[in-house]
Amino acid sequence: MVRILTKPQTISVTKPVGENFPEEKFNELETFIDGLKTTKGALVEILHKAQEIFGYLPRDVQLYVARKLGIPGAEVFGVVSFYSYFTTKPRGKHTISVCMGTACYVRGADKILERLKEKLGIESNEVTEDGVFTLKDVRCVGACGLAPVVMVDDKVYGRVKEEDLDNILKSYRNKETKN
Numbered sequence: 204m205v206r207i208l209t210k211p212q213t214i215s216v217t218k219p220v221g222e223n224f225p226e227e228k229f230n231e232l233e234t235f236i237d238g239l240k241t242t243k244g245a246l247v248e249i250l251h252k253a254q255e256i257f258g259y260l261p262r263d264v265q266l267y268v269a270r271k272l273g274i275p276g277a278e279v280f281g282v283v284s285f286y287s288y289f290t291t292k293p294r295g296k297h298t299i300s301v302c303m304g305t306a307c308y309v310r311g312a313d314k315i316l317e318r319l320k321e322k323l324g325i326e327s328n329e330v331t332e333d334g335v336f337t338l339k340d341v342r343c344v345g346a347c348g349l350a351p352v353v354m355v356d357d358k359v360y361g362r363v364k365e366e367d368l369d370n371i372l373k374s375y376r377n378k379e380t381k382n
Contacts, residue, residue, distance in 0.1 A: 224263060228256050232264075233271065242272050246282055250289060259290045295330045295337040297375050299323075302352040304343030311365075312351040316340055318365045319353075322372060335379050336372075 235252045239245055249268055254260050260283050269276040283289045301307075301316040316327070319338055323331050327340045346352045349361025353371065360371060 224257070224261075229267060231256050232267070236268075236271055246272065246274075246279065247286070250279070250283060254289060259293050261291060265291075292328075293330060293334075295335050296379065297335060297355055298337045298339060300339045300341045300344065300354040302342075302344045302346070302350070302354070303340045304347065304350075306347035306350040307343075307352055310350040314365060315351055315353060315363055315368070318368055322368060335376060 232249075232253050235256075236242065236249055239249075242249070246268075249272070250260060253264050253268060257264050265279045265283060266276050269279045272279075283291060299319060301312055301319065303312050303316070316338075320326060323336055323338055325331055325336075325338055327338055330337050341354075344352050344354055344359070346359055346361060349359065351363050353360045353363045353368075355371065355375060360367070363371075
């Protein structure tokens with residue numbers, strides 16, 4: 204039987220603290236959860252906030268959420284693994300998504316993806332060594348008229364050619380060196 208709390212309760216939960224998990228982040232998540240009128244049906248909302256705070260949902264964060272809500276860790280993991288939005292691995296500062304839908308694929312998206320893998324030195328769903336980029340291949344971004352499409356974060360690049368990739372990557376690398 205799953206017990207769902209209808210009102211946030213102050214539960215003393217040990218916060219895992221390590222080099223990747225500063226206590227301030229757990230405090231921010233705890234404040235968010237405690238500020239909810241109810242936690243019933245709020246697991247996805249809480250996980251969204253946790254991923255916003257931590258950048259991803261590692262095991263320790265998932266277990267913290269489970270303990271805080273008084274639900275099994277397997278239930279939290281089930282939700283995290285079901286929704287493709289959630290990730291259990293760190294992401295780069297910028298996510299490059301290559302549309303592999305039919306229109307993009309027939310117009311060379313597979314070649315664009317392969318060239319990005321070469322240029323970044325990673326495979327799909329991996330992060331570059333410097334932590335700047337995550338590369339993903341996605342099913343369809345709904346911009347078929349612009350095929351092939353590459354998205355960097357929320358910015359759409361249409362009719363992308365292999366020779367465009369250096370300038371696209373350079374613009375984001377330059378942003379990172381300025382920060």
